Amino acid sequence: MQKGAKIMKKILFLDGSLNNSEISYTTATMNYLETLFDKKEYQVERVNLNNSKFAEYSLSAKTSATYW
Numbered sequence: 001m002q003k004g005a006k007i008m009k010k011i012l013f014l015d016g017s018l019n020n021s022e023i024s025y026t027t028a029t030m031n032y033l034e035t036l037f038d039k040k041e042y043q044v045e046r047v048n049l050n051n052s053k054f055a056e057y058s059l060s061a062k063t064s065a066t067y068w
Contacts, residue, residue, distance in 0.1 A: 009042045016049035018061050 013034065017026045030046070037044050050061040059067045 011037060011042055011044045013044070013046040014049055015046055016060070018050075018059070018064050020048075020050070020061060 013030055015027075015030055017024055017030075020027050022028060022031075034044055034046065049055060055062060
């Protein structure tokens with residue numbers, strides 16, 4: 001690393017909400033939190049766990065209708 005080079009901070013949001021609509025408290029909160037960080041200083045990444053391989057076998061937004 002070069003002397004004086006700025007290290008970018010990383011933030012990872014894991015989103016596993018079953019309801020991803022804008023009226024969802026958790027979705028609205030996460031959307032708001034994402035806006036608080038300066039893109040020049042922070043690398044913010046949001047991973048939707050409902051789109052992961054794990055979500056096919058556990059309770060997720062995709063499986064909630066037929067899970068039980």
